[in-house]
Amino acid sequence: xxxxxxxxxxxxxxxxxxxxxxxxxxxxxxxxxxxxxxxxxxxxxxxxxxxxxxxxxxxxxxxxxxxxxxxxxxxxxxxxxxxxxxxxxxxxxxxxxxxxxxxxxxxxxxxxxxxxxxxxxxxxxxxxxxxxxxxxxxxxxxxxxxxxxxxxxxxxxxxxxxxxxxxxxxxxxxxxxxxxxxxxxxxxxxxxxxxxxxxxxxxxxxxxxxxxxxxxxxxxxxxxxxxxxxxxxxxxxxxxxxxxxxxxxxxxxxxxxxxxxxxxxxxxxxxxxxxxxxxxxxxxxxxxxxxxxxxxxxxxxxxxxxxxxxxxxxxxxxxxxxxxxxxxxxxxxxxxxxxxxxxxxxxxxxxxxxxxxxxxxxxxxxxxxxxxxxxxxxxxxxxxxxxxxxxxxxxxxxxxxxxxxxxxxxxxxxxxxxxxxxxxxxxxxxxxxxxxx
Numbered sequence: 540x541x542x543x544x545x546x547x548x549x550x551x552x553x554x555x556x557x558x559x560x561x562x563x564x565x566x567x568x569x570x571x572x573x574x575x576x577x578x579x580x581x582x583x584x585x586x587x588x589x590x591x592x593x594x595x596x597x598x599x600x601x602x603x604x605x606x607x608x609x610x611x612x613x614x615x616x617x618x619x620x621x622x623x624x625x626x627x628x629x630x631x632x633x634x635x636x637x638x639x640x641x642x643x644x645x646x647x648x649x650x651x652x653x654x655x656x657x658x659x660x661x662x663x664x665x666x667x668x669x670x671x672x673x674x675x676x677x678x679x680x681x682x683x684x685x686x687x688x689x690x691x692x693x694x695x696x697x698x699x700x701x702x703x704x705x706x707x708x709x710x711x712x713x714x715x716x717x718x719x720x721x722x723x724x725x726x727x728x729x730x731x732x733x734x735x736x737x738x739x740x741x742x743x744x745x746x747x748x749x750x751x752x753x754x755x756x757x758x759x760x761x762x763x764x765x766x767x768x769x770x771x772x773x774x775x776x777x778x779x780x781x782x783x784x785x786x787x788x789x790x791x792x793x794x795x796x797x798x799x800x801x802x803x804x805x806x807x808x809x810x811x812x813x814x815x816x817x818x819x820x821x822x823x824x825x826x827x828x829x830x831x832x833x834x835x836x837x838x839x840x841x842x843x844x845x846x847x848x849x850x851x852x853x854x855x856x857x858x859x860x861x862x863x864x865x866x867x868x869x870x871x872x873x874x875x876x877x878x879x880x881x882x883x884x885x886x887x888x889x890x891x892x893x894x895x896x897x898x899x900x901x902x903x904x905x906x907x908x909x910x911x912x913x914x915x916x917x918x919x920x921x922x923x924x925x926x927x928x929x930x931x932x933x934x935x936x937x938x939x940x941x942x943x944x945x946x947x948x949x950x951x952x953x954x955x956x957x958x959x960x961x962x963x964x965x966x967x968x969x970x971x972x973x974x975x976x
Contacts, residue, residue: 541652546575546630548871549655551637551647552663552806553578555587555857556838556864558610558619560661561629563868571628577647577655579636580689583621586613588857590693591716592892595700595723605690614861640809642831659871662810662821662829662836663864666803666855671711671770678773681781684797687716699796700727706795708732709784711770713740715891716800718753721762722893724798732763732792734770734784744889744900748910749925749937753896755916760894765790773797803855805840817842820853825882826870827863835871837863846884847954848903858888886954899946902935902953903927909962911969914939924949924970932956936973948973 548564550557557576561584564574576584586608593603612618624631637655639648647655668686671679685696708724710717713735724731733740739750754764765786772785773794784792805820815822815830820842827835827843838860842853866883873880890899906929914923920940927935934956936949952973959965965972 541654543654543656544575544630544632545656547573547658548575548661549647549657549659550574550576550661550663551640552576552665552838553580553582553584553631553633554663554665554838555584555610555613555860556661556663556665558584559861560663560837560864560868561624561627562611562616562619563865564872565627565629567868567872569627569629572630573628575630575632575655576624577632577635577637577649579634580691581634582690583619583624583631583633584610585690586610586857588613590690591687591719591723594690594693595697595720595727597727600726611861613857637809640813642810642813642834645833657833659833660835661827661864661867661871662834662840663838663860664806664809664840665860666805666839668799669802669804671799671801676770676772677785678775678781681773681775682779683781683795684773684799686799687720688803696796696798700724700729703729703795705729707793708796708798709734709770709792709794710798710800711735711784712800712802713737713764713766714743714800714802715741716798718757719891719893720798720800721757722760724796725757725760725762726894729796731761732765733757734765734768734786734792736767736769738766740764744904744937746908746910746925748908748914752914752916752921752923752939756894756896759916765792770797803839805853805855807840817851818853822851826880827867827883828870835867837867843883843885845887846882847886852887854885854887856887856889858890859885886950888950896939897941898937898939899941899949900935900937901950902933903929904935904937905929906934907962909965911966912939922970926952926959926965926972928959928962932958938970941970945970945974948976951976 589603589608636650637647668688708729710721710733768786768788771787774783776782821836823841823843825844839855845852909926912923922940924938
């Protein structure tokens, strides 16, 4: 029989934001039975970035597995195991898909027909991957074509890697997922080819000069890169498993495994017509309140005021998923107590790790750019960076292979936005300019 459940606080979505919100609720003071998390995944919240990195590594290199990367270890916090939630009286409602949301009556309904009523709702549904089947790409439903979003996806990919030692892998997409998965597949000694339509990798963030380093480095590691074309079809063998990838330029690539990373879209469908939306997400204020009272939205789904740039943005990154969740909980608790808190004042931050590389970026990638350091991909332990300059001020900074102190320095530059009097001098000073701020 369908059950009705009532909670003072309800988090919809079991990703990174849910874990950090739960920890913040616990810090702020929570009675047993007040908070529940509904997740369609079968496990407690975990640090999703591990899935495209150490989760895929061969055992000899050191593999990440649960319970090792439950939230909140990714930011140096404690690991919240399922037992932690039990001890705190937080209900984890796992393997549960919500199919209907009625914000007016404060009710969610699951696929099984169970209803969940709440006092305050935090929408933390995150994103879903864009699939080639969405565009009716021929043969895109073949076996061994993988997408990576959840732990089940990663498990399927790990099994395929083990089933095809030294096999051929084609990675479709040249963004975050494309770069990280190409590296992980190569570390597993597969023959890897990347395919993407843009003139260089990570075009939403990288300049041509930054991208040239990574493309050269990957080539030196044995990754083949095909730019300026897209996958238009897939052939499969008698068992329905993919055997090749057909490109728009006429080339055909043999493949045992295909991994697709062509972007994501925020999961907001449940709330269409019930909340105000903007820029593809749910519109919130600087406390993550939506247009509906007692409903908050955090992480990938939230379009929020970016105070530092005086505009509104939606940010898909784990750092914002963590911080926005904590901020929303503080705002909920403050409003209950009649207190106020500071507005969310976020500095955009992105990072990635692959092979022996590790980069960080802070700020805004607009305006003119200044490259500093050595971006020759053949240099052992190359270190280089880029500043973005707009209206005479540094607004963004990127650094490859920085120390923790150097990364803090470029973050500070992006936050402070110091004026630049002499661009040529800045090229010469490079990282030392940031370290002086």
